[in-house]
Amino acid sequence: MLLKLVKKMSVFPIINGIILLLLSMLCILPIMHIIAISFSSSIAVETGKVGFIPYDFTLSAYEFIAQRIEFWRAMYVTIQRVIIGGGISMLLTVLTAYPLSKEDSYLKGRNIFAWVFFITMLVGGGLIPWYMLIKQLNLMDTLWALVLPGAVQVFNIVILLNFFRQLPKALEEAAVIDGASHFIILFKIYIPSAMPALATLTLFTLVGHWNSWFDGLILMNFPEKYPLQTYLQTMIIAKDFSLMTGYNVQSMGEISSKTVQAAQIFLGALPVMLFYPFLQKYFVKGIVLGSVKG
């Protein structure tokens, strides 16, 4: 009887489920490991006792970071760039995508403008001219250097304009008859209807700003202006401690310890880890609608 039941139940779903479980563990274990290190004592880490759960639990790494002003200053720069940069970028995306979503017969020159934007996805000047330009605009060492150069996200504009095009025309026509201007149509009709796409693009824009590090590294001459990821790059990967203020031999040893590095890595990843699962249903929808079926 039982044997029959087992035979009837295919083993495939079980094996399939287990393989996927292992894959998901593969994705999360490296992060668990770093979290475990950050909550363990230095001795336990150095003797290789820490796996995926904290060993000899302690908060000392976090207590140490709490006092490091450089860390929080960098965090502050990042928060500024996320809010200001994200805001400017999304505003430009919306303002550009709306006119470009019209037909060329309606908006003369639309195709030319669309190409003007699209071409920048195919070809660019490269790092050196870009760097020289920002130098010459005197943007170096300002927040604007982190915010303005990447403000126009052509890929996002394309996704949003494809989304706008799929909205029912009747919505707009009714508004036109009521005498609504294009600004009103955009902000009162298009934007509320495009929430899945906008949530996706906002997520990517904010995460993009949070994760950016290279611009901070080459455009900021003073370490106190570094955003968080650039700070982490210099402290953990390049291991350049010259940007620490008032360091002595003891704090030098501590900041280069594996537990403190792990704690900083975890704090640098935490907001993104908390943020993206809530927008999952939007970005799955937004990606699919915007990029492929357009």
Add this chain to the structure above:
Amino acid sequence: MDVIESVVEINRPHLKFKTFQKYKSRIPLYIMLIPGLIFLVIFAYIPMVGISIAFQNFNPAIGLFGQQIWCGFDNFIYLFQLPGTKQAIWNTVYISFMKIFFGTLIQIAVSIMINEVRSSFYKRYIQTIIYLPFFLSWIILSGIFISMLSPTDGIINNTLQQLGIDKIFFLGDNKWFPTVLISTDIWKNFGFGTIIYLATITSIDPQLYESASMDGATRWQKVRYITLPEMRMIIVLLALLSLGNILNAGFDQVFNLYSPLVKQSGDILDTLVYRLGIVQAQYGVAAAAGLFKSAVSLILISTSYYCAYKYADYKMF
């Protein structure tokens, strides 16, 4: 006849007024485009003009549009005589291609597996977890991998040692470095990459599967003869579009896992440009390398978009 003509004559100013009215309503649309265009001209088109640095003995004190000394193709000749340039081009293509090829295979396989999961809760759990690495920066991930792969106290080498295997200096060994780059990149992106494939699978007509079941098709046969053929278009399309980007081997990743020990196997075009330009201040040569990359990329990307348009009916906008 006369009457009609005069009517038209009378109507003409009115018609003109009407067309003006018609176009007046478009003015706000043009206004909306202005801010984006200004940013685009400054930060995308001026650097394109600035690529002239590649043909100059560039002196930064004179500036981007100053009276620079022109030197023809000297920078290119110098660039291709540098010992590491050809190796960097090869590394770029090799690392990129392996990432695209194996990444695509794994993404397809995982999408099919996720699609077979019946419990929607379990499906959602798996998806949420495997999307995670995509959202983390290469700074975070490099920090984690450098720690895990450390030859002295990394968890992987500790485990190897316990199994009686010699320690491996993954990030300092030319034999291992490209493999680390390729596998960690696939690890970071495979989950997110399943989104589009999964959407394609779920859009397949369920009747196809039902009639196959009635004919007694096994699970594997259904995948082989229904799912994969139905996915063919999207696979070709995405592969084409990523092949256009083959000269982008992943600067963020390589830069942060790189060390001079693995220059031979890990130096890519982007790290070469960075080193020549930003570190060594050889702006002309670095810009030449950048121009080389841009020019080849332009050809590849345009070709891939053209093919995608022609064979897969794909239109970007």
